[in-house]
Amino acid sequence: SQKIEQNSEALNIQEGKTATLTCNYTNYSPAYLQWYRQDPGRGPVFLLLIRENEKEKRKERLKVTFDTTLKQSLFHITASQPADSATYLCASHNAGNNRKLIWGLGTSLAVNP
Amino acid sequence: DTGVSQNPRHKITKRGQNVTFRCDPISEHNRLYWYRQTLGQGPEFLTYFQNEAQLEKSRLLSDRFSAERPKGSFSTLEIQRTEQGDSAMYLCASSAGTESNQPQHFGDGTRLSIL
Numbered sequence: 456s457q458k459i460e461q462n463s464e465a466l467n468i469q470e471g472k473t474a475t476l477t478c479n480y481t482n483y484s485p486a487y488l489q490w491y492r493q494d495p496g497r498g499p500v501f502l503l504l505i506r507e508n509e510k511e512k513r514k515e516r517l518k519v520t521f522d523t524t525l526k527q528s529l530f531h532i533t534a535s536q537p538a539d540s541a542t543y544l545c546a547s548h549n550a551g552n553n554r555k556l557i558w559g560l561g562t563s564l565a566v567n568p
Numbered sequence: 569d570t571g572v573s574q575n576p577r578h579k580i581t582k583r584g585q586n587v588t589f590r591c592d593p594i595s596e597h598n599r600l601y602w603y604r605q606t607l608g609q610g611p612e613f614l615t616y617f618q619n620e621a622q623l624e625k626s627r628l629l630s631d632r633f634s635a636e637r638p639k640g641s642f643s644t645l646e647i648q649r650t651e652q653g654d655s656a657m658y659l660c661a662s663s664a665g666t667e668s669n670q671p672q673h674f675g676d677g678t679r680l681s682i683l
Contacts, residue, residue: 463608487669498572498659498674499611506669544610548668554624555601556672558610 457483461545461559469567474532476562478545481526485547488528490519493542493561502543503530535566570594574660574675581650582683588646589678593662600643601672602635603659611659617643647680655682 458481468474478488487506491499505512505521505528512519518531532539542561549557573592581587593600598619603611614633615625619640632650637643647654657679661672 489669489671496676496679498661498676499672501671501673504669504671546610554616554668555613556611557613560608560610 457481457549457557459545459547459557459559461543461562463560463562465563465565467565467567468535470535470537472535474535474539474564474566476530476543476545476564478528478530478559479526480528480547484523484526487547488519488521489546489556490528490530491544491546493544499544532564535564537566537568540565572660572662572673572675574658574678576678577676578679578681580681580683583650583652585650586646586648587650587680588644589658589660589680591643591645591660591675593641593643593660594664594673595641597662597664597673598640599663599665599670600637601661601663602643602645603661605657605659605677606655614645614658650680650682652682655680 460479462477489504490502492502493499503519505519516533520529542563544561545559546556575590600617602614605611613626615635616623617637620637632648635645657677659674659677661674663670663672
C-alpha cells in the first residue's frame, strides 16, 4: 500500500545548526509533496509544496528537495532557532484518489538554545 | 482573523452521548476536509466536501459519524453514541480551487475526551 514515512525519532539540534528532516514514500510516485508544521494543540500549518519535476524549493530559511530516484524528500531549516521547535509533517496525494492527502507521522524537532 | 475556525475547542463527554462539532472554513474556499488525529500520529482523513456535496467518506468511519455542509459554507461533524476510542483531536481544513495539490488551511481542532 502507498505509504509516507518520516523518521519517528525526535531530532534535537543546537541553535544555529541546520536541521534536516526526511520523508520517504513507497509503492507510488507522488506528483508533489507538501510540508506542514504543527505546534502542540494547534492544527498543521502549510509551509512548502514541491513538485516531482522540481529538484529544490526555498522559502526564507527553509529548503525542500525531491529526489524521485531515492523516493525521498528532505526538509532543511538553516540557522535554526528555538522557535522552530515543532512537529513537521510530510503529506501527498493518494495515487488512486487525488481528493485526499496521505500523511506521515511527523518528526518532532527540538532546537536547543 | 479570516482563518479556519472550529468550535468548541474542547469537548468532554460521557460515553454514549452524542457530540457535534462545527467548522467555519475560509470563506472563498470550496473544499472542506475533516480529519482525526491522535497523539504521535498524522492526520487521518475522515471526509471531504466540495461545496455542499460530500464526495468521499473514509471506510474507517463508522455509521456513528456523519458530516454535513448544507450551504457549502460551514460544516458540522456529529458523532453518535460516543465510545472511548473516539477520543482524539478532530481537525477541519479548507482549500481553494479544483486542483488537489492546493495547500490545506487547518483550524486548531476540537479535542474530544470521552469519560
